Amino acid sequence: MKSHRTLIPALVPALVLAGLVATPPLAAQSAGSVRSAPMAVAPDDLIPAPRDVPYPGTIALEIDATDVARGVYRVTERIPVAEGTSRLTLLLPEWIPGAHAPRGRSEQVADLRFYAGDKLLTWKRDTVDVFAFHVDVPAGTREVTARFVHTSPLQSSEGRITMTGEMLNLEWDLMSFYPAGHYVRQVKIRPTVTFPKGWRVFTALDGAQGPGATSPVADTGPNRVTWNETDYETLVDSPIFAGIHAGRWDLGQNVAMNVVADDPKLLAIKPENLATYRNLVNEAVALYGSRHFDHYEFLLALTDRMGGIGLEHHRSSENQMEPTSWTDWAGMDWDRNVIPHELSHSWDGKFRRPARLWTPDYRQPMGNHLLWVYEGQNQFWGYVLAARSGVQSKDVVLGQFASNAANFVDSPGRAWRSVEDTTLDPIMAARKPKPYASLTRGEDYYTEGALVWLEADQIIRAGTGGKKGMDDFAKAFFGIRDGDWGTVTYEFGDLVTTLNAIYPYDWDKFLRERIEQPGRPAPLAGIEQGGYQLVWRDTPNPFEKGRFADARVLSLTWSLGMSVDKDAKVTGVRWGGPAFEAGLVSGTKIVSVNGRAYDPAVLRDAITAAKAAPAGGPAPLTFVVQRGDAVRTVSIDYRGGLRYPWLEKVPGKGPAGLDLLLAPRLPAPVAAKAKAK
Template structure:
């Protein structure tokens, strides 16, 4: 072994100093911070949406400027998306000119949604041209333009100057539509000349929050004909037949608007526009805005009404957001522009309570039957009662998922968890509602909280922000109780199981039977899959593809994964009914269920040692208890 001379302290210090000198600080963004001052002048934004065949939006923007350095931003943090999801990859062809001469730009190396340029001396107006290359295939993103429908989301087509608060920037927008198309939007129209629509000037915050649906087949339905404040259902579809709504269907939607007014005792919009697309091709969506909402469902929404109630809580959910999420907003959502990070810690109120009210308003209006609402609640309760990821990850942490996961598909969602603040949040608010009812002898409820918390300053559109402490204080004013630890235990706890105390207080319990509810049958039909989640621990598509494998469930322990395909069951070619029959027979037959499974190019046989039969969730009354679910779902007078 070769001996080494000891290294002196001075040499060590010199070496450390040299290393420190070699290191450099990370690059800093050269983007001006937003200041609460008006932008000088009005930006004119023209959008051409006539290129249906190639699904390209073309923009021309005229911006009043002064000479010197300037930065433009493309919206990154989109409020209703809860994350940095601006479609930057689809912005293309960006060119600036002044007096017909090009003005070069450079992208910021840190804030890549920012574009720097220098306005030449003597220039007072800058022109910009660019395109939004909307997705051609669902793998590229949600389809927003088809031969018959288009959805214009202003964040996708807008650039804005850095250094200003969004609500202090004024924009004059216009849109050229395909020939003869009609449109719906919360934006105020100044005039329409042929197929060019000129909108009134709006502040940037209002513009970004006011999408537009347009289409070849279009219908407007007045949902509150006797009110001074207009509420309109704007429907676009793949064909004229899909637009045909029966009077009783329209009546249920009108009842939803009336029930919301009775619940909240207020409105916080100048008018409200539901944008509803009925299409197989236009991308599905449910997205809230202050004075409108984007809703995309399958074309049979009206014409196949009798086939099931699935999805009918979408419109009441998004409508509720006008009060919760848009008027009353979490304090962490109070940001100056669309490139400032959002704080999501209160999404279990913003989305969770809205999910609760969406289901309640659906039942109160008749969009959902009480049986359908209970069955949907049973499915939610079972799902979250079987979330294995609760062992390592609290529900509160899932508010970060729009940033962490960005709504990408998960391989092991039962273990990873994903945006559980929506539906598990709704279970927590059922817990709160029934607790208030129990403590007050059924004299008060969460309805009282809704009127007190969201009903303030009737008619005000400008948002009012809230904190966790504000929510607790408002609950305490409705019903004295130590609400903070009550909520934190459910938000930060690890179970076991979901927060189902609210169900018991409502007079119901979660059970499993061998017969699926109509809600489950409808969900299976929609997804073209068969759900064995509470028996074998996975679902399987009609082609044998395995999905939603429950962590540590029967299938998981046998080595099954979501990228597998079942080829045969007990030596019979796979069909959903063959596997169902095998599961039923397993109660009497003690032999394991044998599956021939294909994964990649490999085939193998796995054994499922399961003998519990088919298991589907439903709710069952607890004898001798008050039925508070019936009271919760009952229409308000």
């Protein structure tokens, strides 16, 4: 009798011909050895694809958001079920519009139970898609009720904090299910939320009924607010800001500024400063020549307790600024670009959207390849509208352009990675800190995209004798179909066609070279054609001065090639810079500089003094540094002094192209009294 080792190979051909087993890999058939090699098992696909058909019935969603002490939202969701349904697949949103990545938070849903009447149902999470839940439905069931809690992070290490003792930011996608198998626009839902007593509630949802939706605020009894029935797509696109210290200002054009704050004193905005937001609305509508909303709600939190955010929606936007951004108007000038940026998104990103960034539900992955338009051009317009309106000063806007441009000078990451490839960074990196961001690059499609569009503006301006610019493109591309607040998608070719209609040029080549090719020169052409040049000074520009002071960071990015936080720890190192060459890395603590205990002023003075050190002499900078338990002395031979980027106007007659771009298009309205409603 043959051994099992010889018998099994002998039987394999016959079994294969009989269709009983698959052909084993060659490695498993080699003489003198047996090596088991399994075949792949296809995962079960139990989730129906979305179809553009209505879901039967209307979902009722009720959220109790009163437990601000514990940061808990308690949710009850009643989902109608069609007759004969035996399994209901429910989805939590995963790919969130505006996040450009799968940023859903299924781990924050807890204590989940499903019921048919009083009967507890059996459910299982999908083993492949953890945002999908399969619920077994008994015969005759016409409604399934989900009960669960959504747990807001209590500290930043756990995620973004959405609830504090003074305010909350309720995002529906974090705490609601939708049925699989349907476009989200085909799912009807009626939402209700109970808030703490006395809180004001702000959202773009229509038909609010309840104390928190009125003014003055009722401070007794349940603060329960219900809105009109809507579709799930509109619901997810209409988040809530609510708080005890709140105000609302009419900005005209059916636009309102809704603000919650850590303290009521933070709401005290001067009339002339409030007028800049009215200017902003008017300048934006003039730029695009249309409105793609019936009303628009700025949702702004002046806080350092709730997590930061800047997220676009069609008829609203979620914005956070530092607490004193309104009361210290000059000192916080650097912090106010988020509002112009997010307003511009109503046209660029929400109404007109790259075709692969529109999806029928929140499960289908999004294609990011045109984010250098969606975000890059919007970054450009955010700067322009901030300067035109006065929401930010022109000097701060020029500082932002300067800082962006400087980041791409001698940038090692640009040698190997294109702007196009950085559009995938939100998916790959999820904005986590990187040890050598200058080498790996990040979401550079924002700022390098803005500089590419600045160059395009100057090319059009020069080619038409100043008669046209990117304003004409914005109106022709994003301003179509006034009053339409749906979505119109586009592809790369649509950009080229519209640009050529504004000014004939080889725009296909222009864009492909700058966006798709790595190793390009630093994107300074638009600045230079606009009559400015990037220069280096020994003090930060107005934008960086404010930003660094608020963060309590000593930035030496363009000198030693590192930054240092308030605790004397290195927080970032530029690849190939002097600090990098000396072996300094993130997390290293600086103990002393040239024999003196570390202090930001001591280090700045030492860098300045090193400029006078004789060439060929010993390294002028000596550091004692600590990393973990190891303490060592490091010498850095750097004599270039402090260097910070500025835009400096090239001498010439009349306003330069960049000046013309940033100049207001409309006369500023008279400042109205800054009184909240």
